[in-house]
Amino acid sequence: MAAISGLIRVMEKAARKAGGRLRRDFGEIEHLQVSRKGPADFVSKADQAAERTIWDELKVARPGWGFLFEEAGEIEGDPGMPRFIVDPLDGTTNFLHGMPHFAISIAVQEPRLDGKGWGEVIAGLVYQPITDESFWAEKSRGAWLQDRRLRVSSRRHLDESLIATGIPFAGKGDAGQWMKIYGGLAPQVAGIRRFGSAALDLAWVAAGRYEGFWEADLSPWDTAAGCLLVREAGGFVSDWKGRSQPICDVEVLAGNDALHTRLHKILVTALKD
Ligand code: IPD
Ligand code: CA
Ligand code: CA
Ligand code: CA
Known part of the structure; x- marks a missing residue:
């Protein structure tokens, strides 16, 4: 306790x-x-x-x-x-x-x-x-x-993993970039969810409900608490270049210890095409 x-x-x-x-x-x-x-x-x-x-x-x-x-x-x-x-x-x-x-x-x-x-x-x-x-x-x-x-999920395989995201909308984000990542990831995972609260997306990665999360164009108030939650639950959060940032807004990639690197590779490959 x-x-x-x-x-x-x-x-x-x-x-x-x-x-x-x-x-x-x-x-x-x-x-x-x-x-x-x-x-x-x-x-x-x-x-x-x-x-x-x-x-x-x-x-x-x-x-x-x-x-x-x-x-x-x-x-x-x-x-x-x-x-x-x-x-x-x-x-x-x-x-x-x-x-x-x-x-x-x-x-x-x-x-x-x-x-x-x-x-x-x-x-x-x-x-x-x-x-x-x-x-x-x-x-x-x-x-x-x-x-x-809380501990992040222990699932180690992409095809049993549920990944959260934020989808660009009017006035925010790059839909083309999002589609590329979605296209690279969707065929490999158990599901992708967009529930509409980045803070909860990160908290749910920490709680092991999701195996990972990605989104761009976030702000410190969306991510500062959730980012610490994921790290303290044993997960990883980086920007899309794989660098760890204190608040991790702007470009966020979060994942459990097993899958963060895999997700990063998929994201980088998708954005190269
Ligand atoms: C939004 C939510 C949403 C994310 C948006 C944010 P708000 O915050 O976190 O999931 O996709 O980019 O702006 O405006 O509802 O506090
Ligand atoms: Ca917000
Ligand atoms: Ca708000
Ligand atoms: Ca707002």
């Missing part, structure tokens, strides 16, 4: 409070005000209210820490302090279509020791308000689902 740290407790309290709001708003989506940030990039009053709730909780619990929010942007903390990276609602499109697959993602990133920018992610939490599942991880302390230790 994990000894849950004070930091994770604080993050979970904020996520649960915001999750309660999202559950209430999800029951009344027809009354929600929705605006667009881009062609198919929506933000609703629910995203903003959840973000506000998280901010109100965390700024009291950890005074002086900074924030990187999807909606409100960057709020600088005191010099030398860590920052929270927050996606108040990952899976907004699902949410707005009444589909119960969305999450809150909160991560903590430390400043670099030389004071130049941001360094390692030391804690991450992905909370799914509908299933009430709380996936969390701390650097060197493992990944957990509530009080159950």
Whole structure:
């Protein structure tokens, strides 16, 4: 059983409070005000209210820490302090279509020791308000689902593996590139899924539900917590060149220990053609 740290407790309290709001708003989506940030990039009053709730909780619990929010942007903390990276609602499109697959993602990133920018992610939490599942991880302390230790899947063969992805859509991503990778991968695996929340995709790789995940054009708030979850569950996350990055946004390739290299080879070959 994990000894849950004070930091994770604080993050979970904020996520649960915001999750309660999202559950209430999800029951009344027809009354929600929705605006667009881009062609198919929506933000609703629910995203903003959840973000506000998280901010109100965390700024009291950890005074002086900074924030990187999807909606409100960057709020600088005191010099030398860590920052929270927050996606108040990952899976907004699902949410707005009444589909119960969305999450809150909160991560903590430390400043670099030389004071130049941001360094390692030391804690991450992905909370799914509908299933009430709380996936969390701390650097060197493992990944957990509530009080159950998580390990990535032990499946070693592509033809028994389920792989998650994010498909480009209006205003985001390169559909031609995605089709090439899909074309190389689909005939070799047991299935490919696109459920619409990158944070949950990564959390589910950590939980062994998926064997792998790839997507491009993600942002720190989509991936920072999920990336730590996969690593602490014994998996690998890299960019598409195979390099390990602290937050692993932009181009993400995650996999269990057995399959990450195989998936990387398929992706590189597909993009060469
Ligand atoms: C989105 C989800 C989705 C991914 C998109 C993200 P949002 O986040 O993670 O799975 O494909 O690229 O923008 O906007 O719902 O927080
Ligand atoms: Ca969004
Ligand atoms: Ca997101
Ligand atoms: Ca979001």
